Amino acid sequence: MKLYYTPGACSLAPHMAIREAGLSYDLEKVDLQAKTTESGSNYLEVNPKGYVPALQLDDGEVLTEAGVLLQYIADQVPGSGLAPAAGSTERYRLMELIHFISTELHKGFGPLFSPSVTDEAKQAQMELIKKRLAYLNDLLADRQWLMGQSFTVADCYLATVLSWAQHLKMDLSAWPNLAAYAGRVMSRPAILDTFKAEGLM
Ligand SMILES: N[C@@H](CCC(=O)N[C@@H](CS)C(=O)NCC(=O)O)C(=O)O
Missing domain, CATH: 3.40.30.10 (Glutaredoxin)
Incomplete structure (x- = not known):
């Protein structure tokens, strides 16, 4: 491939x-x-x-x-454990996370990198992103990875989005579970x- x-x-x-x-x-x-x-x-x-x-x-x-x-x-x-079996409820949970990251975060970050978007619009976008990050921070309170104890491809997606947050110098310390998660992701050799x-x- x-x-x-x-x-x-x-x-x-x-x-x-x-x-x-x-x-x-x-x-x-x-x-x-x-x-x-x-x-x-x-x-x-x-x-x-x-x-x-x-x-x-x-x-x-x-x-x-x-x-x-x-x-x-x-x-x-x-x-590999990177995704639960197709058709299982857990697989739909994975798809739910992937869809959330795609539509609420991935596409939310796009305007922040665009020179044609005003600072005011970027600020409004940032406030929305912060709400989504707060949701993930709560989700990660009792689990190591997004799906629980198993690292999945949803974590690859969130790791990518978090790298943009860091590139934009967003301070993750407001979301301690997310900040700790970002550290865990970066300690994986493949990542x-x-x-x-x-x-x-
Ligand atoms: N819906 C697509 C969106 C992919 C996307 O936004 N790609 C960006 C980079 S992160 C891109 O290539 N943008 C250039 C363009 O749209 O011309 C997906 O989820 O894969």
């Missing part, structure tokens, strides 16, 4: 998941402005939506949408290796 990615973007989440799963893979960097890849291809021919991530499977199929890629990757190694592989350390 080949992951199309841009360093530090949301493609970091499936990249972490691939490494956590121990799968072999190729990487191809995407220039999101030019919509080209590092090998000189037109990225719009890979993913007409024009954004990362995209995962090209060995049979040539291309999957898109971070939450789908995360689950596809986890399902390649069923014993650290992913940051290194994308040149982020």
Whole structure:
């Protein structure tokens, strides 16, 4: 499989998941402005939506949408614990978390990086994000990882979003469970290796 990615973007989440799963893979960097890849291809021919991530499977199929890629990757190694079995209630809990991170956090952070968004609008966005982080802080009060004792692909997604919070110099100390969680995530060798592989350390 080949992951199309841009360093530090949301493609970091499936990249972490691939490494956590121990799968072999190729990487191809995407220039999101030019919509080209590092090998000189037109990225719009890979993913007409024009954004990362995209995962090209060995049979040539291309999957898109971070939450789908995360689950596809986890399902390649069923014993890894990266996702509960498809069809189980626990799997729906995982999807609930992935959807929450995608719609309430991932997409919430986007405007904070945009030069065309006013400071006032960014401030309003930040207040919304803080509410969502407070929810996760409460969730993490009695558990090590988002789903409990097992690290899952939802944690790869949240780790990615938290890296943006840190990039924006948000002080996580207001949410101590989340701050401790961020430390735990960064102590995982596969996560650290992913940051290194994308040149982020
Ligand atoms: N719905 C997509 C959104 C992906 C997305 O927002 N990608 C951003 C980077 S984090 C991107 O490539 N933006 C460039 C663009 O939209 O042109 C998903 O969940 O994977």
